[in-house]
Amino acid sequence: MKSPDSTRIEFSISxxxxxxxxxxxxxxLSAQTSEPEWCRDGDSFMDIEILEGMPVKYSVTQSGGPxxxxxxxxxxxxxxxxxxxxxxxxxxxxxRVLGLTDDLLSFYKQxxxxxxxxxxxxxxxxxxxxxxxxxLYESLICSILSQNNSARLWNRSAQLLMKHYGTKGDLPDxxxxxxFPRPGTVAKLTARxxxxxxxxxxxxxxxxxxxxxxxxxDLCLPDLSECSxxxxxxxxxxxxxVGPKVADCFLLYGLGRLEAAPVDVWIHRIVTERxxxxxxxxxxxxxxxxxxxxxGWAGYAQLYxxxxxxxxxxxxxxxxxxxxxx
DNA sequence: TCCCAGGGAGGAT
DNA sequence: ATCCTCCATGGG
Numbered sequence: 081m082k083s084p085d086s087t088r089i090e091f092s093i094s095x096x097x098x099x100x101x102x103x104x105x106x107x108x109l110s111a112q113t114s115e116p117e118w119c120r121d122g123d124s125f126m127d128i129e130i131l132e133g134m135p136v137k138y139s140v141t142q143s144g145g146p147x148x149x150x151x152x153x154x155x156x157x158x159x160x161x162x163x164x165x166x167x168x169x170x171x172x173x174x175x176r177v178l179g180l181t182d183d184l185l186s187f188y189k190q191x192x193x194x195x196x197x198x199x200x201x202x203x204x205x206x207x208x209x210x211x212x213x214x215x216l217y218e219s220l221i222c223s224i225l226s227q228n229n230s231a232r233l234w235n236r237s238a239q240l241l242m243k244h245y246g247t248k249g250d251l252p253d254x255x256x257x258x259x260f261p262r263p264g265t266v267a268k269l270t271a272r273x274x275x276x277x278x279x280x281x282x283x284x285x286x287x288x289x290x291x292x293x294x295x296x297x298d299l300c301l302p303d304l305s306e307c308s309x310x311x312x313x314x315x316x317x318x319x320x321x322v323g324p325k326v327a328d329c330f331l332l333y334g335l336g337r338l339e340a341a342p343v344d345v346w347i348h349r350i351v352t353e354r355x356x357x358x359x360x361x362x363x364x365x366x367x368x369x370x371x372x373x374x375x376g377w378a379g380y381a382q383l384y385x386x387x388x389x390x391x392x393x394x395x396x397x398x399x400x401x402x403x404x405x406x
Numbered sequence: 407t408c409c410c411a412g413g414g415a416g417g418a419t
Numbered sequence: 420a421t422c423c424t425c426c427a428t429g430g431g
Contacts, residue, residue: 111412112412113412226411226413227414228413228426228427229412230410230411230412230430231411231412232411232429233411233430234411234412279427279428279429280427280428281429282427283426284427286414320415321414323413324413325414326414329412343412344412345413346412362420386412408431409430410429410431411429413426415424415425416423417423418422419421419422
């Protein structure tokens with residue numbers, strides 16, 4: 081049933097409202113674990129977000145290159161009388177989610193030394209930005225789902241989770257959308273139920289347990305943003321299904337702690353090869369090295385090294401052709 | 407059939 | 420501390 085009051089709004093974000101270059105497609109498609117990947121329709125990307133207490137569907141399209149561009153934003157919302165406020169909300173939301181205020185040029189400049197291995201990623205990945213999730217619970221669950229899993233599969237599990245247990249939202253065009261479930265909903269499931277309905281495998285047990293902790297009030301994710309990096313990581317690692325890598329993912333993509341650098345097999349290989357000349361170091365040492373070397377840009381350094389390695393196929397196993405993504 | 411996917415937990419050294 | 424194996428599931 082189409083609401084008589086529904087409306088489509090369209091506005092633009094010009095390049096000079098963004099702090100440096102932007103490559104939207106590269107950013108959205110780089111498999112960051114802040115939240116499930118946005119829907120793609122040609123060169124535009126779509127997502128749904130709760131704003132002003134209702135689901136708002138929007139799509140973003142970039143025209144132009146990373147340095148001279150315009151973002152066209154289309155919004156579908158159900159209350160035309162507050163469309164100005166909605167536009168403002170969507171703009172603020174995009175700014176945060178896409179990291180549009182991050183000073184990328186400063187990042188490039190700071191590490192463009194020729195002996196810095198990171199510098200060779202800048203030309204290919206110019207405009208790649210670090211996405212932040214908007215829902216901490218969602219970010220944590222997605223990070224847990226990503227462990228020992230492919231981006232494609234954990235995204236599918238997340239979509240199934242939303243489909244089966246997500247809160248439903250009514251869109252103005254008459255359709256309903258499935259948002260990410262609340263912790264309390266997942267807390268009521270058995271691990272087996274969840275496992276079968278979402279094919280998330282053995283991770284279901286962790287997902288249920290973490291959801292129960294949150295639902296019971298024994299875990300408050302927003303509180304972690306008040307802690308130091310070390311303290312927050314320490315507390316996260318106590319959670320089932322959360323180790324150093326998943327904790328860093330949540331710290332980075334969920335809480336926006338830019339000093340966190342999740343170390344997976346790809347990053348670990350790059351760090352040992354490029355920064356330790358092949359010397360054996362542990363993953364924890366890799367992570368600490370990245371934090372100390374790149375400080376507040378460690379998360380970005382990790383993102384660029386990871387994406388570059390995957391694009392060029394220079395990953396684990398060293399097989400150049402098999403795993404390349406395009 | 408085997409190996410791997412942006413790892414983690416539990417146990418044995 | 421470091422090293423092993425297993426953990427579900429789908430794709431190559």
